[in-house]
Amino acid sequence: MKEKDVVLYLGEEIRSSASSGTPPVYQTSNFVFESVQAMREALIREDELPFYTRGTNPTVQLLQAKMAALEGTESALILGSGSAAIAAGLLANLKYGDHILAVANPYSWTKKLIQRLERWGIAHTFADGSDTASFLSCVQKNTKVIYLESPNSWTYEMQDLETIAAFAKSRNILTMIDNSFASPINQHPANYGIDLIAHSATKYLNGHSDVVAGVLCASKVMIKSIFQTEYMMLGGVVSPNDASLILRSLRTLPMRMKAVAETTLEVIAYLEQHPKVAKLHHPHAKGYPQQELTAKYLSQPSGLFTIDLVERDSRKVEAFCNALKRFKAGPSWGSYKSLYFPAIALMTSQNYQSANILPERIRFGIGFDEAEDLITDLDSAFKIL
Numbered sequence: 001m002k003e004k005d006v007v008l009y010l011g012e013e014i015r016s017s018a019s020s021g022t023p024p025v026y027q028t029s030n031f032v033f034e035s036v037q038a039m040r041e042a043l044i045r046e047d048e049l050p051f052y053t054r055g056t057n058p059t060v061q062l063l064q065a066k067m068a069a070l071e072g073t074e075s076a077l078i079l080g081s082g083s084a085a086i087a088a089g090l091l092a093n094l095k096y097g098d099h100i101l102a103v104a105n106p107y108s109w110t111k112k113l114i115q116r117l118e119r120w121g122i123a124h125t126f127a128d129g130s131d132t133a134s135f136l137s138c139v140q141k142n143t144k145v146i147y148l149e150s151p152n153s154w155t156y157e158m159q160d161l162e163t164i165a166a167f168a169k170s171r172n173i174l175t176m177i178d179n180s181f182a183s184p185i186n187q188h189p190a191n192y193g194i195d196l197i198a199h200s201a202t203k204y205l206n207g208h209s210d211v212v213a214g215v216l217c218a219s220k221v222m223i224k225s226i227f228q229t230e231y232m233m234l235g236g237v238v239s240p241n242d243a244s245l246i247l248r249s250l251r252t253l254p255m256r257m258k259a260v261a262e263t264t265l266e267v268i269a270y271l272e273q274h275p276k277v278a279k280l281h282h283p284h285a286k287g288y289p290q291q292e293l294t295a296k297y298l299s300q301p302s303g304l305f306t307i308d309l310v311e312r313d314s315r316k317v318e319a320f321c322n323a324l325k326r327f328k329a330g331p332s333w334g335s336y337k338s339l340y341f342p343a344i345a346l347m348t349s350q351n352y353q354s355a356n357i358l359p360e361r362i363r364f365g366i367g368f369d370e371a372e373d374l375i376t377d378l379d380s381a382f383k384i385l
């Protein structure tokens with residue numbers, strides 16, 4: 001099915017006699033039944049039939065169907081945040097004594113989660129995923145999950161999904177990926193054999209900075225097993241209203257991703273040639289070391305990239321950031337607003353000397369602005385340096 005048909009039509013056959021032109025929001029915690037037998041049937045098939053909104057709600061269910069279709073998987077679950085989705089996906093597939101192999105620097109709260117799992121007797125290895133052979137050499141006898149993030153947060157290293165998935169299948173290891181950067185428009189991990197796909201829907205899927213939510217996409221069997229365990233037990237579900245906002249946002253996802261791709265290419269072309277930029281990190285940057293993987297896996301550029309300024313004095317970098325007017329300082333990305341997150345914002349009094357913080361590093365997320373306006377904004381800020 002075409003992406004546009006999924007976001008506009010899939011699952012939207014009119015259900016009620018009122019013939020609402022758009023899907024109604026089922027803003028209810030529970031569903032009521034005319035007979036005990038009808039109630040019993042809904043309870044038995046709680047993952048498919050509306051019974052209680054922590055389980056199945058028709059508004060959320062429509063979003064599940066669209067997400068599964070966009071990712072090319074059989075099923076999907078929507079959760080209250082990207083982190084809730086990642087946590088539910090990992091916890092449902094790991095137990096005491098298992099090992100998880102993960103990319104070296106996944107999203108901050110994913111990394112903290114994996115480290116915290118040690119308390120429950122689940123070991124981990126973080127390893128560079130860009131070198132497939134050395135990454136896979138970290139697999140142990142008890143490795144149950146290989147966790148990927150491709151392209152990676154902040155520095156955009158990619159992993160060879162197809163090779164890693166084939167290896168994992170031969171060893172009966174589950175592969176999981178955070179696909180937030182690419183969105184289901186720009187990358188389809190299921191096509192390469194990845195088992196479980198997570199998204200922060202807070203980013204491109206919702207795209208308007210007004211909802212926090214997450215998604216898991218996988219086979220029917222996998223989704224059912226997550227539903228029956230961590231999804232229902234942790235209860236980190238999305239509200240029907242938020243699901244409805246995401247459904248509305250999805251209508252424009254293919255168009256938004258296209259516009260963001262075009263703007264991003266113009267902005268990175270400007271930054272790449274700028275003498276005050278030491279390095280630009282993005283899978284579609286000129287000097288990107290894994291261009292073969294970019295060509296294979298990403299159908300167009302996403303709007304998130306990082307620059308390292310030549311200037312490394314944190315006060316001067318801060319003055320540059322403060323001079324940006326159209327780009328706003330803020331967490332998150334994938335918004336209609338163009339945002340930046342400077343590494344120096346992580347320099348709190350507690351970790352001022354942290355060796356991990358590069359003062360010259362700034363992450364940018366492109367919104368719906370015109371490239372010309374963003375370049376003008378950057379240009380005037382560069383005059384500070």
Ligand SMILES: *Cc1c(COP(=O)(O)O)cnc(C)c1O
Nearest residue numbers: 081082083107178180200202213
């Ligand atoms: C933001 C983000 C998350 C977490 O998502 P939330 O919706 O904020 O919980 C996970 N992975 C990546 C790559 C992110 O950028």
